Amino acid sequence: MKKTVIKIENLVKRYKDLIAIDHFNLQIEEGDILGLLGPNGSGKTTTINCILSLLSFDKGSIEVFGQTMRPDSYDLKRQIGIVMQNVAVFESLNVYENIDYFCGLYITDKKLRKQYVEDAIAFVELDSFRKFYPKKLSGGLLRRLNIACGIAHKPKLIILDEPTVAVDPQSRNKILEGIVELNRQGATIIYTSHYMEEVEQICTRIAIMDCGKNIAIGTADELKKMIKNSEKISIEMTPVSEADKKNILTLPHVYDVSYDHGQLLVQCSAGRHNLVHILGYLQQHELSFGRVYSELPTLNDVFLEMTGKELRD
Amino acid sequence: MFLHEFVYELKRVLRQKEELFWVLLFPMILGTMFHFAFSNLSNSTEIFHTIPVAVCAEEKKENQAFFQVLDALSQTKDTPFLSVTRTDWETAKQLLKDNSVRGIFFAEENVTLTCASLDSSDVNSTLAIEQSILEAFLKEFLSNNTVFTKIVSQNPEKMNDILSLMDNRNIYGKQLTLTESNLDNVVQYYFNLIAMACLFTSFPALQIALKNQANLSALGARKSISPNSKAISVAAQLLSCILSQFFCLTVNVLYLIYILKVDFQTSLFMILFTCFIGCIMGVSFGYFIGAIGQLSEGTKMGILICTSMLCCFLSGLMINTMRSLVKSICPFINVINPTVRISDSFLTLSIYGINERYFQNLFALLLISVIFISAGCLMIRRKTYASL
Structure with missing residues (x-):
């Protein structure tokens, strides 16, 4: 049976009249890569700060590795690594020194620390930049340094708060691959982002947040199954009559039909051969059409259906 | 842990070019300007032709x-x-x-x-x-x-x-000297200059306060979640800062004495000792300003520069008679102005040597430092925040 790494119950955090976290519950098991997905301002970072005991909260409880997290829980803190949303490194220390400094806050044994620092440099592939000062690094390399500083001490729990913001695609892929590798090495990971593709790509479980609430939690497939939409079919064609729309709506599993900007959009619930049925209808009624697209639902569709708004709003 | 923080703070401070400029180069430049501006002043007024x-x-x-x-x-x-x-x-x-x-x-x-x-x-x-x-x-x-x-x-x-x-004309008045000193009035400017340099040691200390508060910087947040006592960490950094800044001040004093040939009329050891106390005061002042409230780094730096320059101005760095003027209008300002205290310590040393007034100045400086550091620690001792 997997151990519970983090257990949050009924967490409430207010900023005067604004409720930032609203009775939030979450349980993270050992070995998870949990994605905290939500738009900006949904409460992801606030939740992280509460877990780390940086922020005080109004109600609820947070347990890390089975113990209540407090500001002076040094034994717990020793097992946690954090990669901040904002790059937090010293401008006047070079890459090696930055990693060594932060690693030294956790590891006192010099020999072991040296090994850990070398491992971290190798992990983020900054070996040829070890003497570089942060201002000489590109945005992507700087993010990688930020990650190295957070994980060099080989923590059991790693919290990454939007580590790929403003990062080029190549560096982003490196970072994502690195996170999966850290998990493979045994670390439990909390990954916050508002990029659904990233979360879907690397996370074993996903919690969707909005307005400080945990809307849904599960694997990507489980979340997608929670919504009605399971296939979205777009067909380029000339305007369709209202009668044809009504007829398409009667086809099996179709629950919504609309026409916009030269495209017929058909929403289908779970079921097989949806595309075959629709194309069959168009041919039968001699309705000419161009390109056809069939899309499976994304996490954005999940979010849209659950909250009535886009994830990227 | 203490040593780790100490060594890295030393590296950081000695590599901060902007901060080094204010503590190391700026006083040297100003001292050189004083040298050229004032070197002929005493000749023209005091040598008979x-x-x-x-x-x-x-x-x-x-x-x-x-x-x-x-x-x-x-x-x-x-x-x-x-x-x-x-x-x-x-x-x-x-x-x-x-x-x-x-x-x-x-x-x-x-x-x-x-x-x-x-x-x-x-x-x-x-x-x-x-x-x-x-x-x-x-x-x-x-x-x-x-x-x-x-x-x-x-x-x-x-x-x-x-x-x-x-x-055999008798002169019934007798000239008595209180000390052995033969101090040049211009040296007062150099004393004010060193006092100013002591106050400028507050700049790197401001950064220490900022980089240890989770609500003021990402670095502060990262350090706050490390498994270490904030008090030990800050103490190591402050000590490191004091020593590195004292090194810069020592270079300044040596430059004034050996390159510009300024005669301070007292021993180098006492000058440096006074600088060390001034350095503690400067660092504690910067730390205190850095710890105040949730103001931005720019605002705090602005407050620090304005306060430092005001203290220097009131001590007579720009106008030699300013200190006397302040003393006649509001003497309390001179009592609490650290620049006046540091400058007066040098002046006392050079004219009277080590005496009660010198110790009063040192005591006042140390007292101000203790107040600043205690207040700073009280303000940043918090470990959890209501907002970040």
Whole structure:
């Protein structure tokens, strides 16, 4: 049976009249890569700060590795690594020194620390930049340094708060691959982002947040199954009559039909051969059409259906 | 842990070029400017130069006594008091007009002095001083001449007594020096300069406060979640900062003493010891400002620069008489102004040596430092925040 790494119950955090976290519950098991997905301002970072005991909260409880997290829980803190949303490194220390400094806050044994620092440099592939000062690094390399500083001490729990913001695609892929590798090495990971593709790509479980609430939690497939939409079919064609729309709506599993900007959009619930049925209808009624697209639902569709708004709003 | 923080803080501070500029280079540049601006100041005001004068009188009407005195005063070995040009009245006037002489003595029976008229702007000039000297000289001569003439005419037998009396003229006032010191007034500017440099050590200390508070910087947040006591971490950083800044101040003092040849009239050890106390005060001041509230880094830096410059201004860095002015209007400002305390410590050392006033200044500086550091620690001791 997997151990519970983090257990949050009924967490409430207010900023005067604004409720930032609203009775939030979450349980993270050992070995998870949990994605905290939500738009900006949904409460992801606030939740992280509460877990780390940086922020005080109004109600609820947070347990890390089975113990209540407090500001002076040094034994717990020793097992946690954090990669901040904002790059937090010293401008006047070079890459090696930055990693060594932060690693030294956790590891006192010099020999072991040296090994850990070398491992971290190798992990983020900054070996040829070890003497570089942060201002000489590109945005992507700087993010990688930020990650190295957070994980060099080989923590059991790693919290990454939007580590790929403003990062080029190549560096982003490196970072994502690195996170999966850290998990493979045994670390439990909390990954916050508002990029659904990233979360879907690397996370074993996903919690969707909005307005400080945990809307849904599960694997990507489980979340997608929670919504009605399971296939979205777009067909380029000339305007369709209202009668044809009504007829398409009667086809099996179709629950919504609309026409916009030269495209017929058909929403289908779970079921097989949806595309075959629709194309069959168009041919039968001699309705000419161009390109056809069939899309499976994304996490954005999940979010849209659950909250009535886009994830990227 | 302490050593780890100490070493890395040392590296950080000594690599911060902007901060090093203010503590290391700026005082050197300012000191060099002082050197060039003030080096001739004491020479021009304190070293006596021979005063050129013209003397004219019609033949056979010359005042023999006056001419004898002029001859005596213009023929001394070292720097003669007067350089005398005997000429006619018209030539003398031309010489005066050309500023070749400072005055014309018309030396017949009545001796008179003619000088060039002065503008209000010349009141404190060398010319005005020289004219005053000539006027005083003439008054002295006329007074003595009158005395001699009267004695010769009324009691000629007492002439010898009078001459011996005048040779042994008694001065009833006595000049006493309180110290062995012979301090140049210009050195006061250098003392204020070092005091300013001590205050500038507050800049890196401000960063220590900022980088240890989770609500002020991402670095602060990262450090706050590390498994270490904030008090130990901050103590190591402050100590490191004090030592690195003291090193910079030492370089400054050595530059002033050995390169610019500033004579502080006290031992190097005492100067450096006072700098060390000043450095503690500066660092604690910066730490205190950095710990105040949730203001941005730019705002805090602005407050720090404004406060530092105000303290320096009120201590007399820009205007030498400012400290006296503040003392007469609101003496309490001088009591709490750290720059005044540091500068006064140097001044006390150089004039009186180590005395009660010196220790009072040191005590005040240490007390201010303790208050600043305690208040700073109280403000950043918090480990959880209501908002970040």
